[in-house]
Amino acid sequence: MVVRPQWEWQFEGAAGVVLERPVSPVFTTQFDAEQWLGETWRALAGQGVRAVRLLHEGAQATPTLTLPAA
Template sequence: MIRPQWVWELDDADGRALATPVSPAFTNQFDAEQWLGESWRDLAAQGAAAARLLNDGAQATATLELRTA
């Protein structure tokens, strides 16, 4: 059985996908969302301005803005 893959795609302020930082792959949506909740400040400090959760390559949630101010 193949398990679904959940991963965050991170974009810069201009909407371009970032090569780094990289999201780990998750086997469920809850773990992916928990990771973003714990990591978003660090991601924003590294240049990520937005995050989109992908499920097996398809966008699964609305784009979330990562703002620290």
């Protein structure tokens, strides 16, 4: 059995509260996760996401990034 690493984004709203929605896809590489964010950050900002952090196996892997308001 092969265990693949899991990378996913956690989203925060304007008040710094972790959002239940939208939900991040789960990625097998950090590159894929970062590429996805680069392609979708405008849509996420339009849904009220103000900050994102990349989690690797549940632990924060990168600094928190602030998204500009849509």
